[in-house]
Amino acid sequence: MHDLLGPVAELVRPARNIVVFTGAGISTESGIPDYRGPNGVWQTNRIPTIDDVRNDQHSREQHWQERRRRFPEMRRKQPNAGHRAIVALERDGRVSTIVTQNIDGLHQKAGSDPAHVLELHGSSHRIRCQVCGREYAADTIHERLEQRETDPRCEHCGGVLRASTVLFGEPLPEVTLRRAVEASAEADLMLVVGSSLVVKPASQLPVVARKRGARLVIVNREPTPLDELAHAVVRGEAGPVLDELVRQVLDGDDAT
Incomplete structure (x- = not known):
């Protein structure tokens, strides 16, 4: 995995305004079932x-x-290595916003600043x-x-x-969605973790970021409809992948 993630770490390392977009796949390792499996x-x-x-x-x-x-x-339920890796990037000053489709509160439980977390589904x-x-x-x-x-x-x-x-038949909260769109438009890199990217309008946030010039990295167990737009796609479990990726990003800082 180390060699596989080296080029991805090189993409992430220069970023200073990362938006992390997470779906159910980041929390399955904490014992929380996904939606479609x-x-x-x-x-x-x-x-x-x-x-x-x-x-x-x-x-x-x-x-x-x-x-x-x-x-x-x-x-x-407790956060896993994926949540903790995002916290490490956040505390390093790289992550400005975490947009999540999850309702479990594990980002905040892991130590992410609640002001940085936008819960699209409540x-x-x-x-x-x-x-x-x-x-x-x-x-x-x-x-x-x-x-x-x-x-x-x-x-x-x-x-x-x-x-x-958010229940079936309800729209996403307008203010939260608007803030997510604005953050995506301003990002220099979007890191998608554990989302199938099929549920609109949330699935269009990476498109917004990409159109505004951001690099796009997708970490997911299965293919997504936006893989062809991404600068890098990593297949695997969120926890081990993010743990190693963030370690390489931060170790690279120490080496320079």
Whole structure:
């Protein structure tokens, strides 16, 4: 792997305004299933739609029951070598923005500056009111679930509560997407990690970066539709690849 990643490290080393774009593939090594794989979330769970949340109390109650069962395990998940490698690049002053499709909060848990992390699909660690928009820490609502509330409501306005994540039938949050587009347009390098790059509009962020002159590096286990646009493509698991890549980038700095 060392020799394979040498040329990629040479691409990354001069960059000072890197945007890292991450998908589910970076978190599978932390034990979090991806979306499309045989054991993926979309294969093993019924995902509620925005209409379910708004109009169907039974669907909401089922959703909260499932969250009550799964959330403690999710909360115990830990960042892996891939998340930590991104933190190392960030602390070296190279990474300006981390755009993620993940809702697990592992970038922040690894030590990334929360101000640098744009969560395109929201966060499973926050709950918000569908009516007034007030947000709650997920732990607070889960305490109420443990007390056998089945359809918890907003303490401020009595509105329906839902996970602060993007549901089927919802657009991405406008402000977050705009910030991601702006960051991509200003990047001198975009590093894509663990994303299939098939879900629009997020999948177009590397195109934005490339059109504005940024170098593009893709690290993913499977081919993506944008591989031909990339300056470098690395097939492999995110953790080992990023760990070695970042080590070579930083070691190269020490040698100069």
